[in-house]
Amino acid sequence: MQKFLLFSSILLAPLAATPVLHAQETVSHLPLPYAQPLVIAQDAVKADPFFLTRAKNLARQAAERENGGLSQYRAETSMYGPAIDSPHVENEDGSVTFSFKGGAPGFVSPTLETVATVAPAGIVTIGYNGPIRPAAAQPSEPDPTPAAPASIPQVPSQIIDQIKDLVE
Template structure:
């Protein structure tokens, strides 16, 4: 195989890995949001923050490691983000596998945690 052909093949492999990572992160955001919706009573009584509804957004992503993607986000009753000021009632921390297909852990799902404190495991 020529050097040019090898470089083209390697570039295609890298592009495939990058696009899979993008899709996995999008799946992870969706799964984390949907899991929090189930934990907090369903869509009739709970809505996750807008950052969990934007494809490709990393606003709520607080960690990415060998365990998966960890998201921290707030939520509340339908319409909470339209209130002035917004008044969330629940905070969730959810870790999703790197492939975006399964929930690894829910370290926290409960009352709001002040911004300067980490949401701790076992507080829910």
């Protein structure tokens, strides 16, 4: 049971939405006290991931309604995948603004752009819905230097050793 608790806390740690970092906790109510990692360091997430997913779906559905339904319009694929990958900005008031493109079903090049803001209460406001604006379609200046690869958070070797012990 102790190994299960340790293993599940390690696997589920990235799903935690708290920005607080707890390195270890001593579990004393079990027969043998041991140190248990609670949360691995990660970037702070402002919006609740469940709200972000709901907001993404509400924004996409509002764009579908505005553009004639699914028989005439499809949003870009990022609006169907994980919410964290969707083009969004988290606002200070708790709302989330999505800016995405779309077009006729099966489109190769998008023809429409939608900017939708979803309030925490679930109210969707369409800020823009029309042809793709030139400023949004092309960046003002191309970046001559390639972007650095996203850094992968380093997991302490103690945790890796604990996982290896569990697998063996």
